[in-house]
Amino acid sequence: MPFDIPQDATFTALADPTRRAILARLAEGQATVAELADPFQISQPAISRHLRVLEKAGLISTRIDAQRRPRQLNPQALAQVATWLTHLAARYEAQYQRLDAVLEDLQSDPTIPEGDMK
Numbered sequence: 001m002p003f004d005i006p007q008d009a010t011f012t013a014l015a016d017p018t019r020r021a022i023l024a025r026l027a028e029g030q031a032t033v034a035e036l037a038d039p040f041q042i043s044q045p046a047i048s049r050h051l052r053v054l055e056k057a058g059l060i061s062t063r064i065d066a067q068r069r070p071r072q073l074n075p076q077a078l079a080q081v082a083t084w085l086t087h088l089a090a091r092y093e094a095q096y097q098r099l100d101a102v103l104e105d106l107q108s109d110p111t112i113p114e115g116d117m118k
Contacts, residue, residue: 010081013057018042019050023073026060030070 013019022036037047051071054060058077063070106112 007057009053009057010059010077013053013059014081016050016053019054022047022050022054023059023078026071026073030063030072032068032070036071 014023018040021040025031025036025039033044033047033051036051037044040047051060055062055071059074060071061074063072
């Protein structure tokens with residue numbers, strides 16, 4: 001396959017709705033743990049655990065800014081996932097188009113009785 005398959009850690013991180021919501025928030029700009037925890041009904045330590053999973057997957061990074069540790073999105077990691085999914089979708093689309101062509105040929109073949117195609 002010409003594209004690198006994203007690591008399992010990436011898909012594990014993306015599988016959780018809270019982590020996806022955190023990524024959506026970080027797409028707007030960097031944020032601290034407290035800022036990220038605010039809209040959720042979970043504790044800051046729970047948010048920190050989600051952030052560790054996202055960071056391990058390479059989807060976010062931590063910046064050190066004096067006393068603050070803002071997290072920021074790693075767009076290259078998301079681009080890799082998007083590229084892989086786009087490539088996968090294109091392969092399946094090509095297979096569906098070939099199947100459609102075969103079915104169309106079968107339907108227009110006068111030597112096949114109409115009842116045999118069901």
